[in-house]
Amino acid sequence: MSILKSVLEEELERNLRNQKIYKEMLSNLPKGSIYISSRNGKQYIYRKNRVGKKIINEYICALSNSEKAEEEIKRSEDYSRIFKNLNLAIKEELRLRKALKAYE
């Protein structure tokens, strides 16, 4: 077997494994983006999420609850980052499969 082919196959195997890991990480994080809304001089954190055709706005906490607010903002950032990484991994999977086709 060509060395390059075996390297590509190994990379593809790893890629699929990593995609699984990313999906698992995402399943443990809340979906949606965080935004801050002001009311009566106070600020509140909400999570916006699309469910089917609907946009759901979920109240999380007052911004003054800094510990919880920080945690939720971080979780939202984590979700965005990992989601982006999953998409990059999917693109990489396509590249690897295309490269492997040359060996068929």
Next chain:
Amino acid sequence: MNKNYEEELRGIIKAFGENGILENIIIIGSWATYFYVKIFDGFIPSIRTLDVDCYVPMNKNITVKKSVKEALKPLNYEQIFDTSTEKNKFISPDGFEIEFLTKLRRNQSAVVRIDSMGVNAETLGNLDIFDNGFIEVDFEGFSVKVASPSVYVMQKILISKKRSDEKFRKDLESLLLVYEEIKKNELHMSQYMTLVNSLGKGTKKTYNDYINNNNLAMYK
């Protein structure tokens, strides 16, 4: 060598260098050979792994500017933990994986927590050989500690029994490439000979067995 892989490594070195992580680690494993182009004229490394192994000698207090996780975030790395073994590694969407390793000490568990870096380093045998077995190369403005060629070859030989067939084959190919360069260089050959001659009885037997079983024309 895949251009993207070189860029990936550059990014990792830069992230580590800017955050005080680089001075606390020694690059071991196949990616150490990437840096040998700096010391061996015309050397072309043959690297067929996406794993970057970082040895942490832990012979001094470790202080860093940012944890490894934070340093690697801009490069799209995620820190993942194996809940059963507590081992961790950093993965990227293009398949690179970075692991931290440290030497196995008596009565020590399989992983050691390095709080300042925010990593769990896996403890393995035969890694203490790198404590004094490294060189420093200048890489894009950063001083990078990598396994010295002699120690790189020796460690590959000493761990060979524990390797799978495929990894054994890759290791053999890699160490022979490096040994060819060592032979051409008086200083490195002298270091290699000193290293072989300093081996204890049991280790020397392991070394000699490897040379003989694989019909290698190497110093013994």
